[in-house]
Amino acid sequence: xxxxxxxTETLVFAEPTGVGRRLVALIPGLLLxxxxxxxxxxxxxxxxxYTRSHHITFPNIEYVLWAIxxxxxxxxxxxxxxxxxxxxxxxxxxxxAGIVLLGSRFLLGDILHLGGISxxxxxxxxxxxxxxxxxxxxxxxxxxKLTSLLAIGxxxxxxxAIIAAKPAIDADxxxxxxxxxxxxxxxxxxxxxxxxxxxxxxxxxxxxxLWAGLAVDNTAEATAAGALYxxxxxxxxxxxxxxxxxxxxxxxxxxxxxxxSQGQAQSIGNKAEFLWKKFPKFVLGFLLIxxxxxxxxxxxxxxxxxxxxxxxxFLLTFAGVGLRTSFRxxxxxxxxxxxxxxxxxxxxxxxxxGLVFGADRLLHL
Amino acid sequence: xxxxxxxxxxxxxxxAVGLALxxxxxxxxxxxPAVKW
Numbered sequence: 001x002x003x004x005x006x007x008t009e010t011l012v013f014a015e016p017t018g019v020g021r022r023l024v025a026l027i028p029g030l031l032l033x034x035x036x037x038x039x040x041x042x043x044x045x046x047x048x049x050y051t052r053s054h055h056i057t058f059p060n061i062e063y064v065l066w067a068i069x070x071x072x073x074x075x076x077x078x079x080x081x082x083x084x085x086x087x088x089x090x091x092x093x094x095x096x097a098g099i100v101l102l103g104s105r106f107l108l109g110d111i112l113h114l115g116g117i118s119x120x121x122x123x124x125x126x127x128x129x130x131x132x133x134x135x136x137x138x139x140x141x142x143x144x145k146l147t148s149l150l151a152i153g154x155x156x157x158x159x160x161a162i163i164a165a166k167p168a169i170d171a172d173x174x175x176x177x178x179x180x181x182x183x184x185x186x187x188x189x190x191x192x193x194x195x196x197x198x199x200x201x202x203x204x205x206x207x208x209x210l211w212a213g214l215a216v217d218n219t220a221e222a223t224a225a226g227a228l229y230x231x232x233x234x235x236x237x238x239x240x241x242x243x244x245x246x247x248x249x250x251x252x253x254x255x256x257x258x259x260x261s262q263g264q265a266q267s268i269g270n271k272a273e274f275l276w277k278k279f280p281k282f283v284l285g286f287l288l289i290x291x292x293x294x295x296x297x298x299x300x301x302x303x304x305x306x307x308x309x310x311x312x313x314f315l316l317t318f319a320g321v322g323l324r325t326s327f328r329x330x331x332x333x334x335x336x337x338x339x340x341x342x343x344x345x346x347x348x349x350x351x352x353x354g355l356v357f358g359a360d361r362l363l364h365l
Numbered sequence: 366x367x368x369x370x371x372x373x374x375x376x377x378x379x380x381a382v383g384l385a386l387x388x389x390x391x392x393x394x395x396x397x398p399a400v401k402w
Contacts, residue, residue, distance in 0.1 A: 096378055097381040097385045097388075100385035101388065101389065280378055281382060285378075285386060289386075292389070302393060305392045309388055311402050312400070312402070
């Protein structure tokens with residue numbers, strides 16, 4: 001399976017050959033991402049046009065869902081041939097470029113307001129979820145470092161956080177792949193459950209977006225879960241998730257210090273350098289574009305173009321989410337890490353839902 | 366330093382930010398035609 005673990009960092013650098021040849025190797029997979037994503041968009045538009053012309057009342061199913069489902073069908077039936085894998089692995093690159101471009105749709109004041117609320121809620125949810133995950137891991141008899149990875153993955157930022165934490169706490173490859181598999185499987189499930197729960201609770205776009213951004217692990221899945229609800233919810237989900245991502249360095253540093261104090265990891269020398277290294281730099285790009293938009297650097301039609309570029313980048317991302325998820329591979333990882341992750345996720349989803357309801361009442365989202 | 370070694374010094378995030386900022390600049394300078402969805 002092409003997991004995010006081997007996707008992002010090795011995106012362009014997988015083989016020790018020329019840069020040009022590596023870029024050429026991305027083309028088949030990029031074309032596949034574009035084809036699957038565009039097919040999703042085509043299906044959405046075709047169904048909408050058909051139901052409109054025949055006066056049939058039918059809920060609009062977003063291209064996001066079609067692109068993910070098409071990708072899932074391909075990866076779980078014929079599989080993704082090796083020639084496509086380097087290009088498919090670029091989905092996270094498009095996600096980050098899309099998030100930076102999405103900054104143009106936020107005024108800096110909105111970011112400070114919603115981001116501030118998100119930060120407050122992330123702090124509370126993080127403390128509760130880390131504690132709960134460690135209790136669960138102990139109850140299920142998981143190895144302590146595997147529990148640490150699952151706790152970091154489910155409370156902060158999914159796969160990226162696990163990849164960032166693995167070397168910092170000297171965790172085994174096997175533990176990291178278990179934790180990544182569990183987080184990916186749960187992320188796939190949340191895509192289908194979160195919008196249904198949100199609609200059944202009649203959550204507003206802002207409240208739902210905040211909930212998805214706080215509770216869904218992986219940035220790609222959080223973005224997709226938000227976009228599946230509505231465009232406005234997708235925007236808020238990205239902002240909340242980006243706030244969560246910004247804290248990745250602090251949590252990983254905390255764990256690194258803990259495991260070093262236990263003599264089971266190397267101690268961290270320069271902590272500021274460590275934090276900068278782990279800080280997701282695309283957050284700065286997102287803030288910069290938002291600042292430029294707030295200062296009136298772009299005209300209205302230009303802002304529309306930037307928002308549409310962001311949508312195209314997300315279209316490639318959502319196709320990649322489906323294409324990189326293989327249920328057969330996920331099933332091989334054993335049930336216990338999955339069980340700990342699943343129970344932890346339900347706990348986090350409930351806690352964050354409670355926090356969002358509370359914030360909606362007290363802080364008027 | 367070879368091209369590939371120079372590339373390795375930067376993370377994926379930097380490339381994503383670079384591409385997004387370059388696109389934003391092209392849009393700002395009206396080099397890119399209006400992007401439709």
